Amino acid sequence: MKRVIFGGFISLCSAIIVAAIIISAGIYSSSLTSWSGTSKFWYAIFGAQNYGNEANMSLNLGFLVITASILFILGMIIMIVELFKKDKDLK
Secondary structure (H helix, E strand, C coil): CHHHHHHHHHHHHHHHHHHHHHHHHHHHHCCCCCCCCCCHHHHHHHCCCCCCCCCCCCCCCHHHHHHHHHHHHHHHHHHHHHHHHHHHHHC
């Protein structure tokens, strides 16, 4: 039971972090005047390499999005493993 709570807590926290980043990037991307790439939204989150004197106006939160996504998947795996382990114990 403790592992299910731990996995749920990890998944919930990482989902809140990713949702907050997506919402803030959506709000911030509407105020961008210049970007590189195909999407303002993904540029606001991940940014791009600086070439010359060009200023990088992105939030640069790509590392945090990827880390929180990995933690979300890890939390889901913990809960699924415990579900199958508990189901196996019932038989």
